[in-house]
Amino acid sequence: MLQRKATVNIRRLGASDNVPLVVHRRALAKACRPVQRAQFRPTCTAQTQPPAPTNGAVNGSHSATVSPSVGGATESANPSLTANLLLQCPDQKGVIAAVSQLLYGFGCNIIASDQFSDQTSSMFFQRITFDFSDIVIGPGNTPVLERAIAELAQRYGMKWQLSYTNKVKRLAILVSKQDHCLYDLLIRHRSREMRCEIPLIISNHPDLKHIADTFGVPFHHLPLGKEAGSKQQQEAAIEALIASERIDVLILARYMQVFSQEFCERHWGHTINIHHSFLPAFEGARPYHRAHERGVKIIGATAHFATAELDAGPIIDQGVTRITHRDSVDDMIRKGKDLERLVLAKAVRWHLEDRVMVHGNKTVVFED
Amino acid sequence: MLQRKATVNIRRLGASDNVPLVVHRRALAKACRPVQRAQFRPTCTAQTQPPAPTNGAVNGSHSATVSPSVGGATESANPSLTANLLLQCPDQKGVIAAVSQLLYGFGCNIIASDQFSDQTSSMFFQRITFDFSDIVIGPGNTPVLERAIAELAQRYGMKWQLSYTNKVKRLAILVSKQDHCLYDLLIRHRSREMRCEIPLIISNHPDLKHIADTFGVPFHHLPLGKEAGSKQQQEAAIEALIASERIDVLILARYMQVFSQEFCERHWGHTINIHHSFLPAFEGARPYHRAHERGVKIIGATAHFATAELDAGPIIDQGVTRITHRDSVDDMIRKGKDLERLVLAKAVRWHLEDRVMVHGNKTVVFED
């Protein structure tokens, strides 16, 4: 009820034509504060979830985004409550002012902000990290904030995504037989370089189970081929694991299988692949062999969002290293491993920190 | 008179305690517009210049910054009027909102914005590029905008600097006998990679006059040594040239002389030196020789703001290149030349585009 009032309040302000969106802090604070500690929290989940999936998520990783995990005991345990807001919209005057004003009006403190106006597409992109521990509506009532953002988004034709830092994303790593990227991700995870949970590793081969065991991560062997299941069956099994483990991000850490178009579309924007070449050179199979044949002097690796079309998805990051005529294919494979590890790890970390936005077939990466 | 009104208006809004600075566009527009075309323009120069030098300039390059060169014929010739606002202040809530709101309120469109909150020093840094062709007070009245910024700055304890893009900065290049950096800067200038004017080259040796001639830049030979003038006399001659040519930026392009402390302090923040080592390694003389002796596997170059203490000023950029045991000192000098050129050119370009801020002995560089 009171919540509706708040919404109305925002809407009214938002509707005013020539004036930027201003949330009057005192009025809002007065309206919301009493509610915050009383009836508000139980209802917010149900009320905000519907609108968000339809017009909200930028990269589709909605499970990490929408569910209002801010609440309960963890809240007080974690004194600094922060969130990342990603947004993109047609470039227009006043967007930056409107968004920063909205957050300021709610009593949020902008810690970091990065924006980019793409001249080619006339699109505007922004990433804002803000602290909402002093939010006037109480940190448990972020759905009110989400609704205000949703309204603003509608006015500016924005796609947006809000991720709460204390909602840790859940990764599934898919591998085949190569171990270097798997090792690398697990070690970085253990040393807290990457903030995420890794509840499962999936492979079409049993070879790397021992690594999963070493790091205490459940290993799921889902074979393919004649005697094993069909591709369809395997994908269904993967989907079941993704659902049961509430996976937010899929990492193809040298997973040497192509997914169906349906699978790729379902997991668009949160599936990251590492390709062992400097794309678009040497798309497809055996890139090091072909690089050796062509006699290139530099080899590379590319992390990109997976698409149904092989090695054609939006590039997140690329790395390169010099080689010489002395480097055999085996040397290139060895040198390439280091590249693959570094480039994949960087892309995964950036994605986990909500630094990557996709527009068309390109990414905007707000690097750290 | 009307101007005072506008100022009062801003002040009043700025003074309100809990509310961010909001400039009511319609009110402001109404108040200022009639003035803009009538009495306003002639007075603005005199009125804004005094406050700016005292509390305004971030890096001291005030000549490029404060003088309101927006006016007269060039105005209509350049349809897109843009400016760069640099600011730094103690980190606090609401700064981003206040600044973007102020610009929006004036009818300016933020084209690009970069900010950084330094956790160590608790300082906030921002660079905003905005288009003021639709400014409500008229593009000829930017002093009003400057005064509004100055007021905001006072509230937040801000150091700030405003540079108008159509006020092209004026460079003096100082060289000794090495030609590679001089060539490089002149070629980049000619090919419009660097937006500036280069009205003079100064050298303590006559050797590079032919290059100055080739590119049509006046060359001033100000020798040093027994028969030539003393250091003091030479510095006085340089100062005279800087004054008469209204120089904004000094580039020490392998100028092998040290300036007096007084000179360095007078030109603090707009004097860029290139040192041929990866500082702080090999400060001082003959860095390549010492790098060769130490047996390093990588050499570097460092562009930094000049200070009286040799090679100790804030670093703007550094570059490196691999070497091997095969590289003699001469090879290192040759490879180093490419580094020096690239690093110096980058630092100069960034400085010309108002991308470099100094805090303490460190820089914040908003790279392009």
Added chain:
Amino acid sequence: MLQRKATVNIRRLGASDNVPLVVHRRALAKACRPVQRAQFRPTCTAQTQPPAPTNGAVNGSHSATVSPSVGGATESANPSLTANLLLQCPDQKGVIAAVSQLLYGFGCNIIASDQFSDQTSSMFFQRITFDFSDIVIGPGNTPVLERAIAELAQRYGMKWQLSYTNKVKRLAILVSKQDHCLYDLLIRHRSREMRCEIPLIISNHPDLKHIADTFGVPFHHLPLGKEAGSKQQQEAAIEALIASERIDVLILARYMQVFSQEFCERHWGHTINIHHSFLPAFEGARPYHRAHERGVKIIGATAHFATAELDAGPIIDQGVTRITHRDSVDDMIRKGKDLERLVLAKAVRWHLEDRVMVHGNKTVVFED
């Protein structure tokens, strides 16, 4: 006559089955020395030139290679007489020993040597720099050395090339409208980074004449198009210039025209092109535009030997630089210019120093 003896001597040694090629220094010295100062020198030119072009040149740059310019006044002027021997042959035992033994036997001192055995092709490549100022047959009689090498080459199925350091190679630079590579080569030449002569610049446009004038290099405008000459006529004019100026190396410094297959074949192995992408990505036109569209995070430049097939020739060197979503096509062009300059300059310098060998469509580069 005596010369024949020396040859026979070598042949006999070379013919012995199980024993490596050994030139008995004393015997050889005894046989040759008297001749050296008397009748020998006048005849050597005529006698060695015929065999060399047919079975000698590795990269076809025979004009720099075969003509025995060692002689006359320059000889005594340059106290250190050095030469670069490039050779390639099927990998087999004893090659290194045989070659080093031959040079040692002649009294030459190996200053540097680099070799490479390619496992894939089972080929052996070597580059030897040797000092022949103490050659037992006298430094004016290098044709005798050449004949000995030719015999050894026949035994081992070797392709070889011998370049005398004091025979400076002659470059022609071909350009269109872009000036950065031209400037760069001319400045490096002037500062003696590149050891060569540049007797002419050729262009299909008149735009860069002023640069040629600045550096005092004759500029030949050979236009193409309707009113101008046909492609055939233009190529004929270029060929005439190459012949009259005894050009050894052609540099396509952003020359935006494709040569006929015949032209490419005639100048195979001594024509270096710079392509503004990281080949094999973005072969052909407008690579930066296509890189921008694809959203790559790294751009590159490639120096390669020109072939009739566009951008498909053996790669000499490549360079890359990181870009971000902020980089427009214009930024990429600007950043790419620095790459193109550096990569082309390196490739040219390596070629001038006989560091590049071609086998199939790949290069072996003995870097400095």
Added chain:
Amino acid sequence: MLQRKATVNIRRLGASDNVPLVVHRRALAKACRPVQRAQFRPTCTAQTQPPAPTNGAVNGSHSATVSPSVGGATESANPSLTANLLLQCPDQKGVIAAVSQLLYGFGCNIIASDQFSDQTSSMFFQRITFDFSDIVIGPGNTPVLERAIAELAQRYGMKWQLSYTNKVKRLAILVSKQDHCLYDLLIRHRSREMRCEIPLIISNHPDLKHIADTFGVPFHHLPLGKEAGSKQQQEAAIEALIASERIDVLILARYMQVFSQEFCERHWGHTINIHHSFLPAFEGARPYHRAHERGVKIIGATAHFATAELDAGPIIDQGVTRITHRDSVDDMIRKGKDLERLVLAKAVRWHLEDRVMVHGNKTVVFED
């Protein structure tokens, strides 16, 4: 007895004044072959070991070098018997010819060879990889070859070292609390990137035992401090382990203790340390903190041979990565970890492959 004959034979050839060292293959083969399979093998160990340590080892890793491990069952199992010969001597004519001739004379096939003449020190350095499976004296009689090399070495004032590829070097890894380099080395070892045995890990802290356990490597906790043993006692314990496990190489993988001068001297040339800065910048403690304070734009890591003087030993390799003002000390530590891993792994691999030679306080690295 027959062995003495062979030696005499070599000596006689070597003594001849003006003629390069030539081993007549047939004569030598005839003399040695019968012996090879009969009485020769048992005696060779005792007879060659004495001379080698005194004038032989270049880097002191004599345990890997001298003991003639070529023999027994492995011999026939490994069809390709190769060895690396490292040598350095005053630069002089004929060295390359003499060495390659000697190897050729013995029926060895040079697979790869790299050499370098240092103009500054007038020293000559060479690394030769040769296949001795067809050695005329039989692959079990390499001590004869060693003696021939020793004689040649005496003639040319050479320091030399011969390492047989099938004698795998044994590594000890020393760590404190940081795990990234340890993980990295163990994973590369497991994936056969590094050819060595790792029989033990030593630490002054118990923290990383779990990693040693994971990879099945014995972990020795040798604490330091008040209640634990003194530095002397700890070093003695380390020495005992080195002796009992026949360790060839010590890797200080972020081992945060300084060894005594005696220890450093005893293990000179086979102890590799990784320092987390771009030496000589930021020698000593807390380099990232100091780099942050100085405001550098690039950080580095340096692998070097350990000396008693801290961070002053010969540099094997260095790596760097760009940072910006945004990088906190923690970010620098994180980015630095990747550098440290890569640089240390490269240095270790090069050392294991006998690619690193030391002269004075500098290294000659024949990179792969």
